[in-house]
Amino acid sequence: MGKDKETPEERRERLRQQEWENNPSGSLKDSxxxxxxxxxxxxxxxxxxxxxxxxxxxxxxxxIIYAVFFR
Structure with missing residues (x-):
């Protein structure tokens, strides 16, 4: 699937994977x-x-349940 036809979820995951490859320690800290x-x-x-x-x-x-029973 090309970059033009990918869904937002796929794009997010692709960018997340690229960040992991480029900077694994920074991604670990973020996570x-x-x-x-x-x-x-x-x-x-x-x-x-x-x-x-x-x-x-x-x-x-x-x-609503909290408001009814505890007030």
């Missing part, structure tokens, strides 16, 4: 920092739109 702090972009990218919607609904319902 350790991202793992420690969490990255919303990676979470949403891995879940897709359905998973993200379900996550938002769970957060809303969790807040």
């Amino acid at each position: 350790l920092n991202r793992g420690a702090n969490g990255s919303l972009v990676d979470l949403v990218g891995s879940l897709g739109w359905k998973g993200t919607g379900i996550l938002i609904l769970i957060m809303i319902f969790g807040f």
Whole structure:
């Protein structure tokens, strides 16, 4: 598949692989920092739109349940 017809996910992965090849220690540091702090972009990218919607609904319902029982 050419660079013109690749999806955004494939492009991100290709750029990530190129960065790993060019600077493995810098990528390791970035991944350790991202793992420690969490990255919303990676979470949403891995879940897709359905998973993200379900996550938002769970957060809303969790807040409602918290508001009803603990206030």
